[in-house]
Amino acid sequence: MTHKAVLLVIDVQKAFDDPRWGRRNNPEAESNIALLLKAWRETGRPIIHVHHIGATPQSLFRAGSASVDPKPEAVPLPYEAVIRKSVNSAFIGTDLEARLRLLGCTEVVVTGLTTNHCVETTCRMAGNLGFRTILAADAAATFDRTGPDGRLHAAEDIHAITLANLHGEFAEFADTRTLLDAVK
Template sequence: MMTQTIRTIAGIAPVVHADPAATALVLIDFQNEYYDGKLPLPDGLPAARNAARLLAWADRLGMPVFHVQHVGAANGALFAAGSHAAQIHPLLAPAPDHHVVTKDRVASFAGTDLHAQLQALGVHTLVVAGLMTHMCVSTAVREARSFGAGSYRVLVAADACATRDIADWQGGVVAHADLHRATLTALHDNFADVRSTGAILELPVVAN
């Protein structure tokens, strides 16, 4: 039985070093809605803590940092504009030299200038962490691989992402840990290198 990933079969080499000038950290939707709002995530706080480790690493290396922030309608059910729920969690508060990209949908690239900003900086590798694994993180990673010759190499920090239990179409419930693992496995098959935060932090730093 074949168990190789599509990336392995295609001969796509894994990311083996970090070039701060050509790599960006992308933090997706670390917002209060997922902590004390309508969508609390069981592993949201551990994910934020690991994302904070990545943030400190990126800042130390002078790596560009992008915070993607979902902002809904002012009277919307989720991430309402101007609300506490839409604000970025204090553990990951943007610094003055960070980039904040706002969106009004699941996608991080479609409808925003994220790609244009990354291209202007010469970025070709992304380190991604965020919420929720099966939703906005998965969508962003797949988008990042959709630009043809301009597509990005992507590293996903598995333990700096999180999701929730959700109802399935058969009347049951998919546990958050199972959904998280299945989503990351699908991304690892064809769209990204999936690593732990610790493994990413241990990458040799090499400037090309």
């Protein structure tokens, strides 16, 4: 992993603590994100935080509400970049690609919430834009979802299927421990 590998911390916000989301997988995701942030900070690697701001007044991510604040494990330091988005991809309607190019970045390590929404969409676009994309699989999480047929899908299955969808074409995968070893 290069010294210019950017850590993307996507939507690690208090809105995801709302009980309306239901049951989720990987309760250690935020702790793993905190470990990765610590390692990136200690080694002087670039970090970009991405925060979702909802476009509607009823959104859990409503601008100005406490729910858009980052979770304690992912609070940006004053010198770290924060990008605000209103759609699933961190690239659409933002200057993320330009920032990455300006940094001379060729690889991104992606973490955050939720695996099958903003994390997946951002990984797909990063891969399509030519960045080596590594998803920290244990530093991401998602929630149970009900399909259009009324069938409940477990968060663990959704997470695993999302990884399968990204595998080989859009992203590589690593666990937090492997990434921590790589940045030493």
